[in-house]
Amino acid sequence: xxxxxxxxxxxxxxxxxxxxxxxxxxxxxxxxxxxxxxxxxxxxxxxxxxxxxxxxxxxxxxxxxxxxxxxxxxxxxxxxxxxxxxxxxxxxxxxxxxxxxxxxxxxxxxxxxxxxxxxxxxxxxxxxxxxxxxxxxxxxxxxxxxxxxxxxxxxxxxxxxxxxxxxxxxxxxxxxxxxxxxxxxxxxxxxxxxxxxxxxxxxxx
Amino acid sequence: xxxxxxxxxxxxxxxxxxxxxxxxxxxxxxxxxxxxxxxxxxxxxxxxxxxxxxxxxxxxxxxxxxxxxxxxxxxxxxxxxxxxxxxxxxxxxxxxxxxxxxxxxxxxxxxxxxxxxxxxxxxxxxxxxxxxxxxxxxxxxxxxxxxxxxxxxxxxxxxxxxxxxxxxxxxxxxxxxxxxxxxxxxxxxxxxxxxxxxxxxxxxx
Numbered sequence: 001x002x003x004x005x006x007x008x009x010x011x012x013x014x015x016x017x018x019x020x021x022x023x024x025x026x027x028x029x030x031x032x033x034x035x036x037x038x039x040x041x042x043x044x045x046x047x048x049x050x051x052x053x054x055x056x057x058x059x060x061x062x063x064x065x066x067x068x069x070x071x072x073x074x075x076x077x078x079x080x081x082x083x084x085x086x087x088x089x090x091x092x093x094x095x096x097x098x099x100x101x102x103x104x105x106x107x108x109x110x111x112x113x114x115x116x117x118x119x120x121x122x123x124x125x126x127x128x129x130x131x132x133x134x135x136x137x138x139x140x141x142x143x144x145x146x147x148x149x150x151x152x153x154x155x156x157x158x159x160x161x162x163x164x165x166x167x168x169x170x171x172x173x174x175x176x177x178x179x180x181x182x183x184x185x186x187x188x189x190x191x192x193x194x195x196x197x198x199x200x201x202x203x204x205x
Numbered sequence: 206x207x208x209x210x211x212x213x214x215x216x217x218x219x220x221x222x223x224x225x226x227x228x229x230x231x232x233x234x235x236x237x238x239x240x241x242x243x244x245x246x247x248x249x250x251x252x253x254x255x256x257x258x259x260x261x262x263x264x265x266x267x268x269x270x271x272x273x274x275x276x277x278x279x280x281x282x283x284x285x286x287x288x289x290x291x292x293x294x295x296x297x298x299x300x301x302x303x304x305x306x307x308x309x310x311x312x313x314x315x316x317x318x319x320x321x322x323x324x325x326x327x328x329x330x331x332x333x334x335x336x337x338x339x340x341x342x343x344x345x346x347x348x349x350x351x352x353x354x355x356x357x358x359x360x361x362x363x364x365x366x367x368x369x370x371x372x373x374x375x376x377x378x379x380x381x382x383x384x385x386x387x388x389x390x391x392x393x394x395x396x397x398x399x400x401x402x403x404x405x406x407x408x409x410x
Contacts, residue, residue, distance in 0.1 A: 002301050004294070005271045007252075007260050014252035017245060018234050029223050031294060033256055034269060040222060041257035045250040047212075047219035051238055052246035055212050064239060066210045089209070089236060096207050 001027075008034075060131065062107040062124050064089055072105060079103040081138040083131065085157065087111055087145065095143060103141070106131065111144060111153040120156060128157070132164050142170040172197075206232075213239075216246075265336065267312040267329050269294055277310060284308040286343040288336065290362065292316055292350065300348060308346070311336065316349060316358040325361060333362070337369050347375040377402075 001023065003009035008030055015026035033041040057063070058070035065071070072078060082103030086092045092105050108123045131137060140161070144150040158168050174192035175184045184192075206228065208214035213235060220231035238246040262268070263275035266288075270276070277283060287308030291297045297310050313328045336342060345366070349355040363373050379397035380389045389397075 001298060004275055004277065004298070005260060005269050007255050007271055008269055011252040011256045014245075014249040017249070019237055020230070020233075025225070027295070028225075030256060031269075032224055033253065034260060039257050040219075041253040044219040044222070045253040045257070047216040048238065048246040048250040048253070050212050051216045051235060052244050052250070055210060055239060064210050064213055064236075066212055070209055072209065090232070093206060093209070 060127075061105045062109065062127070063092065063105065077102075081136060082141065083128075083137050083139075084141045084143050085128065086143050087150075091143060091145075101141075103139075108144075108153070111147075111149045112156055113149040115149075123153075125157065125160065129160060129164075132161055132166050137166055139167045139169060142168065144170070146173050265332075266310045267314065267332070268297065268310065282307075286341060287346065288333075288342050288344075289346040289348050290333065291348050292355075296348060296350075306346075308344075313349075313358070316352075316354045317361055318354040320354075328358075330362065330365060334365060334369075337366055337371050342371055344372045344374060347373065349375070351378050 003012065011030045011033075012023060012026045015021060015029055016023045021029075033044070054066075056065050056068060058065040058073055059068050060073045061070060063070040063072065067074070079102050082101075083106050084092075084095060084101060084103055085106050085108060086095065087108055087110055089107060092107060095101055095105075106124070106128050108125070108128075110118055110123055112118060112120055112123065132140070140157075142154045142157070144154055154168075154170060161168065172195075173188070174195065175181060175188060181189065208217065216235045216238075217228060217231045220226060220234055221228045226234075238249070259271070261270050261273060263270040263278055264273050265278045266275060268275040268277065272279070284307050288311050289297075289300060289306060289308055290311050290313060291300065292313055292315055294312065297312060300306055300310075311329070311333050313330070313333075315323050315328055317323060317325055317328065337345065345362075347359045347362070349359055359373075359375060366373065377400075378393070379400065380386060380393060386394065
């Protein structure tokens with residue numbers, strides 16, 4: 001494709017370097033920004049520049065943050081005796097959106113996955129052990145994807161923390177609310193029977 | 206959705222202001238840029254900033270350009286007696302990519318479309334008339350979409366240019382190369398019979 005302008009070509013190349021965005025979409029977005037009369041391109045440019053230069057990672061939980069310690073770790077109202085271990089920020093945001101959890105978090109940065117070449121060294125495990133050792137943590141909730149790699153990671157962490165007096169739990173796995181049993185996969189349904197829970201009349205089971 | 210960082214939230218909002226990009230995609234792109242170790246966010250930011258501040262519009266043909274006069278209008282090798290009238294830059298680039306045309310262009314910026322509130326005043330028609338009047342143009346090729354609005358626009362331009370000695374042609378409409386007749390729509394097929402062309406052995410017909 002021949003571009004009539006070098007500036008346009010550079011913008012298209014830059015936008016198309018993002019995952020899932022091809023050159024046709026990039027051109028469409030660039031032309032939209034050129035035609036926009038509210039300097040949308042500059043507004044986005046400023047936001048992205050800040051994203052690259054000003055954003056920090058929380059020194060405790062590894063969460064993306066505006067400060068050295070994120071708002072969750074710095075909060076005085078959250079339960080500091082509980083840490084929910086998650087793979088990434090998206091999972092953390094999903095849990096936050098449920099408004100059912102008021103403890104702290106620890107982002108691992110992924111799961112142990114030999115097939116993708118990700119070993120324990122590439123995850124934030126050392127800092128997790130440090131936190132358990134020094135911060136009086138009583139419970140660790142493993143909110144890790146229920147996959148082979150996820151299970152491996154949970155097992156690895158449980159071995160790593162065996163010397164310490166901390167309770168380790170995993171989030172409940174089972175059939176989804178609103179889902180129909182006949183469409184649940186065999187593995188989930190089988191596990192949900194093995195891990196059945198006593199019925200409580202308040203609905204929490 | 207609660208964002209753990211104001212900078213991240215601003216970036217997501219800015220990216221999601223683009224057409225066809227929702228907040229989930231914007232978050233995915235922003236996190237990709239945060240994790241990128243080659244300062245992709247700043248590279249894109251610089252390209253977008255230039256797009257907003259440095260890009261110009263060719264004073265003759267309205268094409269996006271790095272200079273006041275675009276490379277096509279400024280070229281000494283192109284046929285300046287022919288102007289191909291197109292709706293927008295994407296159509297121009299599609300024609301350029303065919304490498305079958307060596308004349309100049311004129312971008313209208315759209316077509317007359319009463320239903321969308323676009324009248325002749327919003328298109329670059331005056332400057333087209335000026336060019337026909339002053340630049341010794343011999344032929345105007347209408348490369349406008351064969352829709353009702355497109356046909357209206359061609360008709361309007363032909364009336365506007367009636368006083369001047371300029372040949373007006375439209376790009377050939379008919380069945381696509383490689384297409385099968387049974388799948389062509391009735392209107393196209395009907396028109397292609399009415400506008401049949403004499404057969405030439407060199408294949409150009």
